[in-house]
Amino acid sequence: MLPQMVLLAATAILALAAPLGVGVALGFDRQATAAVQRRLGPPLLQPLYDLTKLATKVGGPADRLLAGLVLAQLGLSAAALVLFATGGDLVVAVLLLGAGHVMFVLAAASVESPYAQLGASRELVLLVAREPLLLLVALAYGQVAGSTLVREIVAARPLLLEVPTLGITCTVLLGIALCKSPWDIATSHHGHQELVKGSTTEMAGRWLAFAELGRWYEVAFVVAVIALAAGSAMVFGMLLAGLAWAAALLLDNALPRATWRSALGMAWGIGGASAAVALLMASVGGGGLWP
Amino acid sequence: MIGPRALWGRWVRRARTHSPWVVHFDCGGCNGCDIEILDLLTPVHSAERFGVVNVGDPRQADILLVTGPANLRNAAVLRTTYDQMVEPKAVVAIGACTAYGGIFHGAPNVLGGIHEIVPVDVHVPGCPPRPEAILGGILRAAALLAQPRSQRPAEPALGEAQPAGVWRARPRVSLGADDA
Numbered sequence: 001m002l003p004q005m006v007l008l009a010a011t012a013i014l015a016l017a018a019p020l021g022v023g024v025a026l027g028f029d030r031q032a033t034a035a036v037q038r039r040l041g042p043p044l045l046q047p048l049y050d051l052t053k054l055a056t057k058v059g060g061p062a063d064r065l066l067a068g069l070v071l072a073q074l075g076l077s078a079a080a081l082v083l084f085a086t087g088g089d090l091v092v093a094v095l096l097l098g099a100g101h102v103m104f105v106l107a108a109a110s111v112e113s114p115y116a117q118l119g120a121s122r123e124l125v126l127l128v129a130r131e132p133l134l135l136l137v138a139l140a141y142g143q144v145a146g147s148t149l150v151r152e153i154v155a156a157r158p159l160l161l162e163v164p165t166l167g168i169t170c171t172v173l174l175g176i177a178l179c180k181s182p183w184d185i186a187t188s189h190h191g192h193q194e195l196v197k198g199s200t201t202e203m204a205g206r207w208l209a210f211a212e213l214g215r216w217y218e219v220a221f222v223v224a225v226i227a228l229a230a231g232s233a234m235v236f237g238m239l240l241a242g243l244a245w246a247a248a249l250l251l252d253n254a255l256p257r258a259t260w261r262s263a264l265g266m267a268w269g270i271g272g273a274s275a276a277v278a279l280l281m282a283s284v285g286g287g288g289l290w291p
Numbered sequence: 292m293i294g295p296r297a298l299w300g301r302w303v304r305r306a307r308t309h310s311p312w313v314v315h316f317d318c319g320g321c322n323g324c325d326i327e328i329l330d331l332l333t334p335v336h337s338a339e340r341f342g343v344v345n346v347g348d349p350r351q352a353d354i355l356l357v358t359g360p361a362n363l364r365n366a367a368v369l370r371t372t373y374d375q376m377v378e379p380k381a382v383v384a385i386g387a388c389t390a391y392g393g394i395f396h397g398a399p400n401v402l403g404g405i406h407e408i409v410p411v412d413v414h415v416p417g418c419p420p421r422p423e424a425i426l427g428g429i430l431r432a433a434a435l436l437a438q439p440r441s442q443r444p445a446e447p448a449l450g451e452a453q454p455a456g457v458w459r460a461r462p463r464v465s466l467g468a469d470d471a
Contacts, residue, residue, distance in 0.1 A: 039335075046309075051306075052303060052307075056307065201348055204377050205350075
């Protein structure tokens with residue numbers, strides 16, 4: 001009984017701490033972007049200020065369906081991270097995350113604003129770009145470790161050495177999770193872009209905060225998947241995630257926004273090819289999920 | 292010793308006043324002030340260091356930046372934009388036009404200052420004001436965002452706020468047979 005209680009408490013703490021960590025990381029992200037553009041950036045805690053402000057807005061209009069779907073997105077994304085953290089099945093966690101993303105697409109599409117509709121269809125393109133890649137990564141991990149259970153992948157040989165090309169796929173995945181250019185087609189993460197506020201157009205106050213929090217859980221999940229490549233060496237894993245984040249930041253500042261076709265093409269072309277190579281390497285190595 | 296409730300209150304006040312997202316509404320002046328706002332948002336002035344983000348959606352904004360004189364054509368749109376914003380919110384009126392109509396004062400379609408339409412919290416004087424002055428106005432308004440408007444201490448505004456809908460009753464000119 002006691003171990004379960006400890007596990008439950010640890011899970012709850014992690015579920016609360018993950019958004020805080022992502023918030024600070026995003027603050028650093030904004031400072032780094034500002035430095036690249038040779039201006040002073042916002043404070044490190046700026047994303048947490050923004051989230052608190054949104055969450056404590058008084059009232060705010062919300063479509064009942066939209067509100068429910070946003071909450072579903074938040075719950076599913078958090079559940080995916082919790083399942084991951086408790087050593088559950090990586091494939092199931094990936095599918096949970098995908099379901100959360102579907103809820104977000106539905107939330108954006110549940111209102112009549114044309115910008116929200118356009119944002120929803122583009123969010124769908126990003127979902128199509130991301131979900132198969134995440135599944136390929138999970139399968140490649142499983143192929144090396146012989147199981148898709150996170151606790152067994154951690155115990156296996158460090159995946160980084162077995163399937164190094166997955167790093168490229170993971171960078172693409174992080175770029176999509178962080179809405180970095182060229183994958184920022186669905187919502188204007190930065191001021192005054194073509195879609196104004198895209199998929200979040202009709203969200204305000206605490207509902208926007210919940211949607212944002214759901215996104216943060218998605219980012220935390222992708223970061224955790226990257227860190228998993230280092231196996232039980234967690235510090236090294238976080239270093240890997242930092243490297244991938246830096247690469248995504250570089251892409252963001254070096255590449256313009258793409259059309260949805262080229263965004264999809266780049267995700268599948270670069271990320272998909274690297275994942276396929278990784279899967280092939282893992283299969284040649286023997287063992288794995290299938291003989 | 293400070294309790295968790297007070298600590299949370301302090302954090303919320305800090306978050307609200309350090310994250311002013313602005314939405315810009317141009318009532319139709321000469322666009323001089325609009326250019327200065329754009330200038331303010333460039334890396335040169337780096338308004339983001341104060342948490343200022345330019346959003347295109349009034350629902351997500353905290354501060355309404357208004358330029359140009361209030362006029363018959365867009366009074367309703369300005370009011371709708373203001374009404375769509377979620378409390379706590381503030382209005383910053385930029386330039387002489389928003390104060391009394393500026394050089395357009397007395398024109399047949401001009402109602403005067405924007406305080407005829409929405410409650411103004413901060414006036415930024417100038418024709419046009421410099422970007423630094425606009426940033427100063429935004430930061431002054433950001434300090435007001437700690438509480439919703441209903442809980443703020445009353446202070447005599449430069450242009451006293453009109454109750455919602457009053458502007459409808461007082462168009463100063465008649466533009467045609469329909470208005471008569």
